[in-house]
Amino acid sequence: EVQLKESGPGLVQPSQTLSLTCTVSGFSLTDYSVHWVRQPPGKGLEWMGVMWSGGNTAYNSALKSRLSISRDTSKSQVFLKMNSLQTEDTAIYYCNRDEIMGSFDYWGQGVMVTVSS
Amino acid sequence: DTVLTQSPALAVSPGERVSISCRASEGVNSYMHWYQQKPGQQPKLLIYKVSSLASRVPARFSGSGSGTDFTLTIDPVEADDTATYFCQQSWNDWTFGGGTKLELK
Numbered sequence: 001e002v003q004l005k006e007s008g009p010g011l012v013q014p015s016q017t018l019s020l021t022c023t024v025s026g027f028s029l030t031d032y033s034v035h036w037v038r039q040p041p042g043k044g045l046e047w048m049g050v051m052w053s054g055g056n057t058a059y060n061s062a063l064k065s066r067l068s069i070s071r072d073t074s075k076s077q078v079f080l081k082m083n084s085l086q087t088e089d090t091a092i093y094y095c096n097r098d099e100i101m102g103s104f105d106y107w108g109q110g111v112m113v114t115v116s117s
Numbered sequence: 118d119t120v121l122t123q124s125p126a127l128a129v130s131p132g133e134r135v136s137i138s139c140r141a142s143e144g145v146n147s148y149m150h151w152y153q154q155k156p157g158q159q160p161k162l163l164i165y166k167v168s169s170l171a172s173r174v175p176a177r178f179s180g181s182g183s184g185t186d187f188t189l190t191i192d193p194v195e196a197d198d199t200a201t202y203f204c205q206q207s208w209n210d211w212t213f214g215g216g217t218k219l220e221l222k
Contacts, residue, residue, distance in 0.1 A: 035211070045160065045203055047211035060210070061118075094159055102207020103150040103165035105172070110159055 002026035004034070004095050004108035011114050012085050018113060022078040022095030029053065029071055033098040034078045036069065038091040039110075046091075050098065051078050085115045119143055121204050121214035130222045134192035137217045139204035141185040148208035151180055151189045154216075155200045163202075164189060196221055 008020035022034060029051070036048040049059040049069045057069045068081045078095060092110040099105035120142040129135045139149070147167050152160035162171040164180035167187065179190045191198055199221050204214040 037213075044215045045205075045213040047213065050211075058210070099162075099165070100169075101148050101150075101166050102211060103162055103171075103205070104152075104160075105162050105165075107159040107161075 002097065002106045004097060004106055006093060006095055006108045006111040008093075008111055008113065010112060011116065012089075013117050014086055014115055016085055017081060017083040018085055018089070020080040020093055020095075020111060020113075022080070022108060024076045024078070024095075024097070027097065029073045029076060029078065034071075035096050035098055035104065036078075036080050037094045037096060037104075038089075039094070040088070040091045048080070048093075087115050089113070090115045119145060119206055119209040119212050121206060121212055123202075123204060123214040123217045125215070126218040126220065128220045128222050129194050131196055132193045134190065135194050135219065137189040137191075137202050137219070139182075139187045139189070139214050141187070141206060143209070144184050145206040145208040147183075148206055149180075149182065149187045150205045150207070151178075152203045152205065153198075153200045154203065160203060191219075194219075194221065 003025045005023050033052045035050045039045050051069050066082050071078045094110045096104040096107040122140045149167050151164040154160040163178050168180045181188050201216045201218045203216045
């Protein structure tokens with residue numbers, strides 16, 4: 001069964017760095033790409049970046065200067081790090097699997113991150 | 118960035134047919150997909166590649182369109198379809214529409 005699960009701190013202080021982990025099961029990170037998408041409370045979805053199955057990455061140009069995505073294939077984990085957090089970064093952060101032509105067939109349950117002092 | 122524009126909300130009666138539109142600021146080829154999101158849940162893939170039905174999605178859902186104009190149709194609408202529907206393109210990076218909230222009368 002395919003599963004993705006996000007984990008990380010629920011509260012981050014302004015100007016600090018966010019570190020999230022996406023742990024996957026039921027598929028290999030070398031066969032499928034994994035994306036990060038976030039959703040501020042009551043708002044729409046924003047694509048953040050992707051860890052390609054081949055190991056390369058791509059980022060949303062609006063976030064590129066603050067964002068880094070990496071992985072550990074032996075642990076089936078994808079990591080997101082974003083620095084200089086502000087209150088507008090408060091959101092639910094999802095990881096998901098890229099299936100056909102960039103559609104996301106499986107999503108994690110999401111992790112709520114609040115940026116506040 | 119490719120901007121996707123959706124109407125904010127629609128209200129329909131159960132049993133009716135509803136069409137939810139998505140207009141792209143530039144052509145996205147066939148790289149258009151649709152998701153359903155219910156409150157407190159993660160989005161669920163409904164349609165990929167314009168018109169292909171995702172696994173375990175009822176045939177009441179269908180997709181169509183080309184170029185810059187795309188449509189998600191639900192026929193007939195059921196009470197359980199109350200949700201927000203997002204379009205997404207993956208031709209030029211990835212972007213999502215603002216979402217259409219579907220309410221039942």
